[in-house]
Amino acid sequence: MSKTATFSLSPKITATHLDRLAYLYIRQSTPKQVERNRESQAYQYQLTQRAEQLGWRPDRIRIIDGDLGLSASSSEHRDGFQELVAEVSLGHVGIIFGYEVSRLARNNRDWYHLLDLAALFATLIADADGVYDPRLYNDRLLLGLKGTMSEAELHLLRLRLESGRLSQVYRGTYRQRLPVGLLRQPDGTVVKHPDEQVRHALELVFTQFEELGSCRQVVRYLRRQQLLLPARRYSSGQSGEIVWKLPTDAAVYEILRSPAYAGAFVYGRRQTDPTQRQPGRRATGLVHKPREEWLQVSQGTYPSYISWEQYLSHQERLQQNSTLFAEKAQHAAGAVRKGTALLQGLAVCGLCGARMQPAYKAASHRYQCAELARRLGEPMCASLHGRAIDEVVVGAFFEALQPAQLDALAAVLAGQQAEQERLARQWRERLQRARYEAQLAERQYQVVDPANRLVAAELERRWETKLQELRTAEEEQHRFQSQQGKVALTPDLRRQLEHICQELPPLWNSGSLAVTHQKQLLRCLISRVILQRTAPDRVEVKIVWISGHYTVLSARVPIIHGEQITGYATLVKRIQELVQAGHESDQQIAAQLAAEGFHSARSAAVSPVMVQRIRLAHGWYYSLHQSRYGSEIAGYLTPKALAERVGVERTWIYRRLYRGEIEAKYLQRHPSSQIWLIENHPALIAQLQQALPGRRPDTERQNNG
Numbered sequence: 001m002s003k004t005a006t007f008s009l010s011p012k013i014t015a016t017h018l019d020r021l022a023y024l025y026i027r028q029s030t031p032k033q034v035e036r037n038r039e040s041q042a043y044q045y046q047l048t049q050r051a052e053q054l055g056w057r058p059d060r061i062r063i064i065d066g067d068l069g070l071s072a073s074s075s076e077h078r079d080g081f082q083e084l085v086a087e088v089s090l091g092h093v094g095i096i097f098g099y100e101v102s103r104l105a106r107n108n109r110d111w112y113h114l115l116d117l118a119a120l121f122a123t124l125i126a127d128a129d130g131v132y133d134p135r136l137y138n139d140r141l142l143l144g145l146k147g148t149m150s151e152a153e154l155h156l157l158r159l160r161l162e163s164g165r166l167s168q169v170y171r172g173t174y175r176q177r178l179p180v181g182l183l184r185q186p187d188g189t190v191v192k193h194p195d196e197q198v199r200h201a202l203e204l205v206f207t208q209f210e211e212l213g214s215c216r217q218v219v220r221y222l223r224r225q226q227l228l229l230p231a232r233r234y235s236s237g238q239s240g241e242i243v244w245k246l247p248t249d250a251a252v253y254e255i256l257r258s259p260a261y262a263g264a265f266v267y268g269r270r271q272t273d274p275t276q277r278q279p280g281r282r283a284t285g286l287v288h289k290p291r292e293e294w295l296q297v298s299q300g301t302y303p304s305y306i307s308w309e310q311y312l313s314h315q316e317r318l319q320q321n322s323t324l325f326a327e328k329a330q331h332a333a334g335a336v337r338k339g340t341a342l343l344q345g346l347a348v349c350g351l352c353g354a355r356m357q358p359a360y361k362a363a364s365h366r367y368q369c370a371e372l373a374r375r376l377g378e379p380m381c382a383s384l385h386g387r388a389i390d391e392v393v394v395g396a397f398f399e400a401l402q403p404a405q406l407d408a409l410a411a412v413l414a415g416q417q418a419e420q421e422r423l424a425r426q427w428r429e430r431l432q433r434a435r436y437e438a439q440l441a442e443r444q445y446q447v448v449d450p451a452n453r454l455v456a457a458e459l460e461r462r463w464e465t466k467l468q469e470l471r472t473a474e475e476e477q478h479r480f481q482s483q484q485g486k487v488a489l490t491p492d493l494r495r496q497l498e499h500i501c502q503e504l505p506p507l508w509n510s511g512s513l514a515v516t517h518q519k520q521l522l523r524c525l526i527s528r529v530i531l532q533r534t535a536p537d538r539v540e541v542k543i544v545w546i547s548g549h550y551t552v553l554s555a556r557v558p559i560i561h562g563e564q565i566t567g568y569a570t571l572v573k574r575i576q577e578l579v580q581a582g583h584e585s586d587q588q589i590a591a592q593l594a595a596e597g598f599h600s601a602r603s604a605a606v607s608p609v610m611v612q613r614i615r616l617a618h619g620w621y622y623s624l625h626q627s628r629y630g631s632e633i634a635g636y637l638t639p640k641a642l643a644e645r646v647g648v649e650r651t652w653i654y655r656r657l658y659r660g661e662i663e664a665k666y667l668q669r670h671p672s673s674q675i676w677l678i679e680n681h682p683a684l685i686a687q688l689q690q691a692l693p694g695r696r697p698d699t700e701r702q703n704n705g
Helices: 003-010 015-019 031-036 038-045 047-053 078-091 106-119 137-171 196-212 215-224 250-256 308-321 324-328 369-378 386-400 402-449 453-483 491-510 515-525 570-578 588-594 608-617 623-629 639-646 648-659 682-690 698-704
Strands: 020-026 059-063 093-099 125-126 182-184 190-192 227-232 241-245 266-267 270-272 286-287 296-298 347-349 357-361 363-368 382-383 525-536 537-545 550-556 668-669 676-679
Touching: 003 525, 015 093, 020 047, 020 078, 020 550, 038 047, 047 059, 047 093, 059 078, 078 093, 078 106, 093 537, 093 648, 106 137, 196 308, 196 402, 196 550, 215 250, 227 250, 250 308, 363 402, 382 525, 386 491, 386 515, 386 525, 386 537, 386 550, 402 453, 491 698, 515 525, 525 682, 570 588, 570 608, 588 608, 639 648, 639 676
Parallel strands: 020 059, 020 093, 093 125, 347 525
Antiparallel strands: 182 190, 227 241, 266 296, 270 286, 357 363, 363 382, 525 537, 537 550, 668 676
16 A cells, blocks of 8 residues: 555556665855754755655665765765765665755766766656656756756855955955964964973074975984974864974974964965875875966065074975985995095985996096986996095185184084074973973862862873973983084194195195095085086086085086086187287297186196197197298298299299399298298399290300309
């Protein structure tokens, strides 16, 4: 009788459907709706009564409510929806009840997938408006429209929420979550945290990053000094409570990256990129945008710990550190060996960041790196002349020991003294906090009713915990104080350093100091040396001192081809100028070029051979050469040119000159080379042609012979 009554309610429901299970899918989008909007839950659970009215027995009705508090925009994390789809695909479901289509899915991909399975296995779908059979065209069309409207509704909701949020951002009324160290008061104004320890800890992070220049080095420093960093706790009902944790790379990096510490309100640093999302990971898809793509930047909104210029400098430094070199440069330098390469273990490739290996050949050595060739099959990174680089580094080492540098050392030591004072203040504040918390726990224990044993026992346990923390803080502070010594450049120490400055260079150059000792001395001040070829004959030498500061120098290394030297075009032009100025020897020009700072491919000076090669290649001849081998000088013929005009050998002309057979009025001497210069006169040419052997009498020829 009940089944007959059911058929009268909906003719689409058959006995086959009633033999299967009826599934009720219950969902709300957010945990806040689950907690506050109980009426919607109650209405959805009442769908069991409708299922019974349509003919399903209570034991054949299943409720899926595991997706309460989850959005229907995707099915990746909705285990209940996936269970429903699995049951439909197994043919176990006769009908699916949902308050509305949006409860089942908010995107067409999941919705049409469910419709296809329901049509294939003859599963009905019911909502507040009626019962639908996906196999029927009209019903499927209506369900499709409802699914499309549900997806569009979600899009409109998101658009409205985002528009409202952006409107608040542009008006300056949007309240974003503040980092630790900044506090929002009830009236909305933002101030620095009133806890001095919190403020001093953040200031120490910024100070140490400016000095050390690396996030990892700041973490190591804090760990070495056994300092803690403040953080906010947002779970367990303790919203915004300050807790102290061990420093980590992520914590220090987040402090350095936050523009709020520079007083700036920024929105849009991280934006959603759908192409970056990974299936099964809800937190993926957010990407950090460059500063020029941030949606809103308002400086001076919050009280600042650093200036905006300092913040930009920090970001640039972090960007420079995020390379492969930053990881590889931490490798140990290795033990000192007996080879002549002074930078063994210190030389680092400026291209890939790997340690460069010394290669010895005959009496010289080179610094080579084949890391890219080994890993990627690319050409060798570099093969650099070692002796020239060593000379530059040793010169910088001696310069660092000069008395002029002792003043800088005194300044560094004074900075270290100030740093110790800041650390001591951090320890005093930490100990003061521990004492306060122990006293607070004691007062709470003292005021509790002794008859309430459960509460008294818990308060006593807390008191013991705070006393233990106080004892640990006192021991660590004592250990810190015992490790700190007086850091100062005393007069005696200064005199010792000045003595070393005077005695070490002669001892170094005398050859009596072993190579291993030289390497150990270099490592006392130098952390690493970064080498990169900037030109065929130039290598950039970046010396990183143990203090973290660095010095950039340039080393000139020998090469094979002279045309590749730096300033080769200037050298050629200068040779031309000197030739045209009247210089008459390659030795003289080479000496002048060396005095002006020019050099050749493998020497610190310019050789006469190089000058001659360049000069002849460009056809620049001295006046002596021009007078001997030229044709005409200042309108006068040379003996060579006159011989060509007359049609005889040059020696025939010279015999006439030596015998005085050419009148003196036709002759001159070159002022520098003293070469004969003959006037190009037609009468003289005709006279010499008449004197040719074939045109004179035999008797004259015999006498002249």
